[in-house]
Amino acid sequence: MRVLIAGNWKMHGMSQALDEVRKVAAEADRVACELLLCPPATLLERAVGASAGRLAIGGQDCHWERSGAFTGDISAAMLADAGARAVILGHSERRQYHGESSAQVQAKAKAAQEAGLMTIVCVGESEAERRAGEERTVVGEQLVASLPPQSTPDNCVVAYEPVWAIGSGLTPTPAEIAAMHGFIREEVCRLLGSAARAMRILYGGSVKPANAAEILSLAEVGGALVGGASLKADEFLAIARAVRAKINLEGPIVR
Numbered sequence: 001m002r003v004l005i006a007g008n009w010k011m012h013g014m015s016q017a018l019d020e021v022r023k024v025a026a027e028a029d030r031v032a033c034e035l036l037l038c039p040p041a042t043l044l045e046r047a048v049g050a051s052a053g054r055l056a057i058g059g060q061d062c063h064w065e066r067s068g069a070f071t072g073d074i075s076a077a078m079l080a081d082a083g084a085r086a087v088i089l090g091h092s093e094r095r096q097y098h099g100e101s102s103a104q105v106q107a108k109a110k111a112a113q114e115a116g117l118m119t120i121v122c123v124g125e126s127e128a129e130r131r132a133g134e135e136r137t138v139v140g141e142q143l144v145a146s147l148p149p150q151s152t153p154d155n156c157v158v159a160y161e162p163v164w165a166i167g168s169g170l171t172p173t174p175a176e177i178a179a180m181h182g183f184i185r186e187e188v189c190r191l192l193g194s195a196a197r198a199m200r201i202l203y204g205g206s207v208k209p210a211n212a213a214e215i216l217s218l219a220e221v222g223g224a225l226v227g228g229a230s231l232k233a234d235e236f237l238a239i240a241r242a243v244r245a246k247i248n249l250e251g252p253i254v255r
């Protein structure tokens with residue numbers, strides 16, 4: 001699998017932001033990784049057009065039902081119909097501000113996979129949980145309860161996003177990231193079987209051009225989920241180019 005650099009625009013982006021999608025698309029052939037941008041739903045279909053098929057566009061959430069009386073929600077089938085190829089699920093902001101449980105995340109992921117979308121299932125501990133030494137327990141429980149059993153490396157990616165690193169400028173040490181990714185690898189293989197050795201595990205939380213090369217060079221880091229730095233094409237592309245640096249240094253990443 002190729003390294004995946006995914007951008008989560010969260011609740012940012014008016015029509016003008018489509019220029020950033022166009023700029024990323026113009027350079028997409030020159031980076032050694034897969035690119036995905038997840039704009040707000042209002043821009044999704046236009047972003048698909050602006051991407052010109054050169055990078056993937058995804059959603060930030062979906063409902064577990066295909067359709068129904070769920071005011072304000074969007075189904076996985078609707079995302080796919082709008083041209084999305086992927087969807088972020090269980091982001092800590094959804095878990096925190098919308099009270100999403102891992103069981104709901106799993107139902108959403110199942111629906112999204114059935115709709116043909118690649119799911120990016122997010123897990124991560126809070127600052128208090130890490131201070132208490134509970135990060136593995138928390139992440140382990142989230143993985144067990146959030147990943148649908150039919151998840152494969154083709155339809156699912158795990159994103160490790162420690163809540164305290166999101167938007168804070170703080171990141172775990174390289175050793176902490178490598179340790180958690182190693183733990184997640186063991187867990188996905190235990191839950192899903194040995195095929196999950198090829199499942200990409202992204203790191204997310206204050207990834208910037210300045211720290212991307214180091215983070216992306218770590219064992220079991222199969223890409224990045226980028227928030228703030230994905231809003232500007234130049235920064236997002238600089239992170240994607242760090243993958244090229246890794247490949248030049250260490251050879252292609254084949255899992």
Ligand code: 13P
Pocket residue numbers: 008091161165166167168169204205206207225226227228229
């Ligand atoms: P930042 O890159 O802004 O810290 O956000 C990370 C994130 O939440 C991506 O989903």
